[in-house]
Amino acid sequence: MSERPDGIQRLFRDAVLEMTGYQSGEQPTGGKYIKLNTNENPYSCSPNVIQAIQSVAAAGLNRYPDATASAFRNAAASVLGVPSDWLICGNGSDEILTMVTRAFVGEGQTVRWPFPSYVLYPVLTQIQGAVGQPIAYNKDWSLPKAFFSGNGDPGLVFISNPNSPSGTQLGREQILELAEALPCPILVDEAYADFAGVSCVDLVTQNEQILISRTLSKSYGLAGMRFGYLVAQPQIIRQLIKVKDSYNCDALSIAGATAAIADQEWLRQNVAKIKSTRDRMSLRLQSLGFDVTPSSANFIWCRHRDQTSQEIYSLLKQNRLLVRYMDFDHWGDGIRITVGTDDQLDALITILNSIL
Numbered sequence: 380m381s382e383r384p385d386g387i388q389r390l391f392r393d394a395v396l397e398m399t400g401y402q403s404g405e406q407p408t409g410g411k412y413i414k415l416n417t418n419e420n421p422y423s424c425s426p427n428v429i430q431a432i433q434s435v436a437a438a439g440l441n442r443y444p445d446a447t448a449s450a451f452r453n454a455a456a457s458v459l460g461v462p463s464d465w466l467i468c469g470n471g472s473d474e475i476l477t478m479v480t481r482a483f484v485g486e487g488q489t490v491r492w493p494f495p496s497y498v499l500y501p502v503l504t505q506i507q508g509a510v511g512q513p514i515a516y517n518k519d520w521s522l523p524k525a526f527f528s529g530n531g532d533p534g535l536v537f538i539s540n541p542n543s544p545s546g547t548q549l550g551r552e553q554i555l556e557l558a559e560a561l562p563c564p565i566l567v568d569e570a571y572a573d574f575a576g577v578s579c580v581d582l583v584t585q586n587e588q589i590l591i592s593r594t595l596s597k598s599y600g601l602a603g604m605r606f607g608y609l610v611a612q613p614q615i616i617r618q619l620i621k622v623k624d625s626y627n628c629d630a631l632s633i634a635g636a637t638a639a640i641a642d643q644e645w646l647r648q649n650v651a652k653i654k655s656t657r658d659r660m661s662l663r664l665q666s667l668g669f670d671v672t673p674s675s676a677n678f679i680w681c682r683h684r685d686q687t688s689q690e691i692y693s694l695l696k697q698n699r700l701l702v703r704y705m706d707f708d709h710w711g712d713g714i715r716i717t718v719g720t721d722d723q724l725d726a727l728i729t730i731l732n733s734i735l
């Protein structure tokens with residue numbers, strides 16, 4: 380760092396002073412927007428979730444919650460087909476990523492991720508005072524050979540699968556190959572895996588380096604509740620329990636998440652609706668002149684052939700529709716549009732028709 384600041388600022392760690400921090404997607408407060416910018420689910424969650432939360436609230440909140448969210452872990456274990464001591468829960472899967480980074484990465488160590496990807500990975504790396512090693516995806520969003528090399532001695536690898544912002548997915552055999560090629564944990568971030576229909580959860584039994592994070596924010600429609608979990612072998616879970624906040628999931632979210640994961644029929648129907656809107660959205664965007672990356676998630680990454688992405692983002696915003704404009708160094712820009720309801724898709728297409 381060039382110059383030490385003065386006052387209270389000088390007491391912060393250099394790593395914190397040097398970082399910019401996570402920039403979340405716009406959450407507008409004034410006026411009504413169609414919000415297709417943060418990959419939320421447009422539908423409300425299973426009604427069982429609300430009922431479960433209400434009954435816990437009615438019974439009172441004076442006691443601390445179960446520190447390891449056993450009710451959720453038991454319910455999730457039977458859905459996932461792993462023992463409950465292979466699971467740890469977090470306040471959103473962001474907290475799971477934080478725990479894993481905290482536990483495995485010390486100052487000066489290297490963290491690798493493919494680029495462009497989830498913008499939290501560099502932030503978590505910076506907080507640890509560690510060194511980020513982003514390796515660019517090939518233009519078709521496949522992994523380059525360099526990603527499998529031990530150069531730089533990575534202490535942790537993040538892979539968002541499906542990836543954000545592209546919505547593309549790597550095959551299970553590639554994840555296994557990666558875990559065999561590198562000596563470190565491979566955190567497979569499956570925030571969007573329910574929309575893909577393919578998961579690497581069962582690979583955890585084959586290789587202890589494979590760790591899978593999941594969230595209830597997307598496919599379960601519970602971004603406002605904050606609940607995520609990790610699937611990993613129990614010797615890993617036991618170490619992670621030491622670094623998590625003591626009561627990291629509250630009683631309301633544990634009850635809500637337990638009801639949510641138990642309602643697999645709601646999940647199946649919700650995912651089917653979103654996937655069918657996604658297919659229509661992809662075709663309609665292409666017919667309007669967009670290059671669309673085939674998506675396995677609940678969003679679509681695209682660029683228009685004639686008009687700039689930034690311009691399209693601004694014009695949509697003027698028309699009260701928010702999408703995420705993203706510009707990645709040495710890679711280029713594009714827009715990521717969340718799959719909403721069919722009505723929201725119609726509104727998007729109407730506005731695009733008027734501005735293109």
Ligand SMILES: Cc1ncc(COP(=O)(O)O)c(C=O)c1O
Binds near residue numbers: 417594
């Ligand atoms: C790839 C990826 N991982 C993790 C998350 C975090 O999800 P959560 O709401 O569970 O913290 C997001 C959120 O947008 C995401 O895009």
